Amino acid sequence: MVDPMHFDARAEIYERARPPYPEALWRRLCAVGLLAPGVRIVEFGAGSGQATAPLVEAGAEVTAVEPGPALAARLRARLPSVRVLVETAEAVALSDAAFDAAVVATAVHWLDLDVVLPKLHRALVPGGRFAVWRTVFGDPTARTAFRDQVERIVARREDPPRRSGPGELDTAAWARRLSVGDLFTEEFTELYRWSVDFSSDQVRDLFLTFSEWSAAEADAAAKAVDELGGQVTEHYLSWLILMKRADSSPA
Template identity: 30%
Template sequence: MPTPRSGGAYPPADSPHLARSAAESFGADPERYDRTRPRYPDALVRRIAAGTPGSGALDILDVGAGTGITTRQFAAAGHTVLGVEIDERMAAWARRGGLNVETGAFETWDPAGRTFDAVVSGQSWHWIDPATGPAKAAGVLRPGGRLAVFWNVALPAPEVAEAFAAVYDRLLPGSLAARQWTAGPDAYVPVSARTADGIRDTGAFTEPEEWRYDWERVYTREEWLDQLPTSGLHSGFPPEVRERLPEEVGAAVDALGGSFVLRYAAVAVTAVRARRS
């Protein structure tokens, strides 16, 4: 999951929702973002839907819909999905693909009286205010509806982590971009904990649960370099680093044999809207 670095254009890592300029940077190349960003395990999509009251198709709100990656997965499973996205460039890309996406910050978005069976958010909830977001979700969920927010967390093998950490440490010594590769499997725990606390503090949900689905994919050199600019950290790098990065990362992948396996954990924090008395 993207975690903003300290200093510069980013606030401290415990308040990424304040980095609106970072949150709105992904729309610079929506086609690349949509093409290269990983999807989520079908088992997670099925479990969210199965754990949400309703018969057949559900009405789902996708927060931080981006180019519609999550929206399409739930729509393909037979559900009706409305997306909310702060970046008009991303939203426009999704709409060109036939998706229903409204533009605005979720915290101030007007649902116009609409309610939903589920509120979901893929790779986006850390950009949402941790207090306002869960309260807003509770307000648009039908009684018994489910809030499910989730991220793909990279879990690189030691040799992959060391190779990439060495590149970023040469170019950006001591930076989060370097440390993220050696942070280990618990790197996502603070974000999950903050998310659960925000949900819990509303008093409107059942006790949050954490679900995890492990999966993996093989990246070729070309595929990895193609997705490199979509990182939440990339836009904040100095221009000379952005220029050198593809060559150095490409060389690292070449040294790994021209491709590598990257393990992911799809981690979801989820809770059910308490039924109103």
């Protein structure tokens, strides 16, 4: 089973290695009014602030919930205006109707939604938004020599790590899961394709942050980049699901 605290043990690498989210995603959040001055946002699984920073830059008042103390310390240093709670989304105490919106960026698969969704419903104002997005590191429609090498590395695993919940590309299943209990309704789901260039050192760092990758596997991926000329273009997907808080709890 993968370890959710894997990221905290690699907080320094995580902060420098994880790429930003695509601009199209931020433009969409701006267009629907979620990114605006004074919007009160709670973010679950904030990490070192890859999603938090653009929220702050847009003028939002952010409360970041991050269970990893090392990541939380980096988040505080990077964004001193953010209220950082070192706690899990399941255990954190949130006041009723305290937030206009909630955000979970590439972390929803770690949450116990049976606990989090009712808590979030109480914490949001009527009509509040819940934005969930995730980067999929590897677009299956974009075949490259590097991705072929990545698949060979993964295929050598004797005991592949397992994670519960829908597959990372199954947005329809995620939307249904977020709608369980009729606490939230889906407004829309969108998919963004983008790419980024990496050196071998950048690939090693990034793959070290993946919870299912070992250090030896990350080294093998970096070696593959060197063999392909020292730089590769990675093609990624990011999906966004925007949910709206139901006006009242089910009877």
